[in-house]
Structure formats: C-alpha cells, structure tokens
Amino acid sequence: MKHITSLVLLSALSLAMATAAVAQQSLLKAKIPFSFIVGDQELAPGEYTISSPSSNLVEVRSADRLSAASIVALPSHDDAGSGNKLIFTRYGNLYFLHGVQCASSHSMDVTIPTTKREKEMRTLEARLRKAPDVQLAAR
Numbered sequence: 001m002k003h004i005t006s007l008v009l010l011s012a013l014s015l016a017m018a019t020a021a022v023a024q025q026s027l028l029k030a031k032i033p034f035s036f037i038v039g040d041q042e043l044a045p046g047e048y049t050i051s052s053p054s055s056n057l058v059e060v061r062s063a064d065r066l067s068a069a070s071i072v073a074l075p076s077h078d079d080a081g082s083g084n085k086l087i088f089t090r091y092g093n094l095y096f097l098h099g100v101q102c103a104s105s106h107s108m109d110v111t112i113p114t115t116k117r118e119k120e121m122r123t124l125e126a127r128l129r130k131a132p133d134v135q136l137a138a139r
Contacts (some may be wrong), residue, residue, distance in 0.1 A: 028084050028102055036088060036095040039115060041069035050086065050100055052108045053092050058100055073110035088138065091121035 028050040038060050047063035055082055056075070061068040069083030076099055093101045110115035113120075 028086070028100065028108065030086055032086070036097055037115075037117065038097045038112070039066075039071040043067050043069060044081070050108075052110070054126055056110070058108075058110055058112065060097065062074035071097075071112055073100070073112050076109045076111045089118065091118070091125045094121055096121075 007100055029047065030050065031047050032043075037043070037109050038058075043060065043062065044067065046067075048062065049061050051059050051061070053059055056072055057070060058073045059070045061070065083101070085099075085101040086097065087101070088095045089098045090096075096115070097112055097118060099111045100108050
C-alpha cells in the first residue's frame with residue numbers, strides 16, 4: 001500500500017512539475033504605462049507578468065504581486081507572427097485588455113471577451129460621436 005501511495009505522489013509531483021514547465025513557457029512580461037481593465041479588475045500602470053496557467057485562462061499579475069486579475073479567454077484566430085503583443089481597446093481614458101498574442105505559445109494567443117462595462121463604454125462613446133457638431137456663424 002505504501003508503494004502505491006508513493007507512486008501516486010510521484011506521479012502528482014511529476015504532473016505538477018510538467019505543468020509548471022508549460023506555464024513558464026507561456027509567460028510574457030510587459031511594462032504598461034497606463035491604468036487598464038481586465039475583466040472587472042482595474043490595474044494600475046506598472047510592470048506585469050501575463051501567463052496562461054491553464055487552457056483558456058489568462059492571468060495578469062503585477063511584478064510586486066500585489067495586484068492580479070484572471071479572465072477566461074477565447075482562442076484567437078489572428079496570426080501572432082513573430083512578436084508578442086498585448087492588445088488594448090480604448091474608450092475615452094479607459095483601456096481594456098482585448099487580446100494577447102504570444103509567438104512562442106498557442107495557449108497565449110487569445111481574445112478576451114467584451115465585458116459589460118466595456119460594452120457600456122462603447123455605447124457611450126458611440127453616442128458622443130454621433131452628437132451633431134453645431135456651428136453658428138453670424139454677420
């Protein structure tokens with residue numbers, strides 16, 4: 001019985017090490033100069049590590065490990081090419097993380113679904129842009 005328990009523990013440890021190795025490969029580091037939103041979390045400007053600890057999950061963690069956000073993502077159909085990219089959508093002065101492209105890992109080529117807050121900001125911006133530009137001229 002002790003042999004089986006040891007074998008199970010060894011298998012679990014091997015799986016954990018393999019998972020950690022995969023997670024280390026799916027890692028991006030970025031210095032983001034503006035506040036941004038991931039899901040429902042607003043994160044301050046700074047240095048961040050972006051990883052994919054499991055399929056369809058993106059985790060954004062500050063370098064000081066005080067701030068973090070996780071969100072379920074969808075596989076991207078865009079070609080990452082040869083570079084790594086964080087894609088943001090801006091509405092007014094709010095930036096929303098929209099996608100991650102990583103040339104070295106397909107698990108990090110993802111699109112982040114639009115959140116309710118982002119939809120609200122998009123609608124508000126569209127209304128503001130459609131407002132007529134009224135100019136008066138008098139002689």
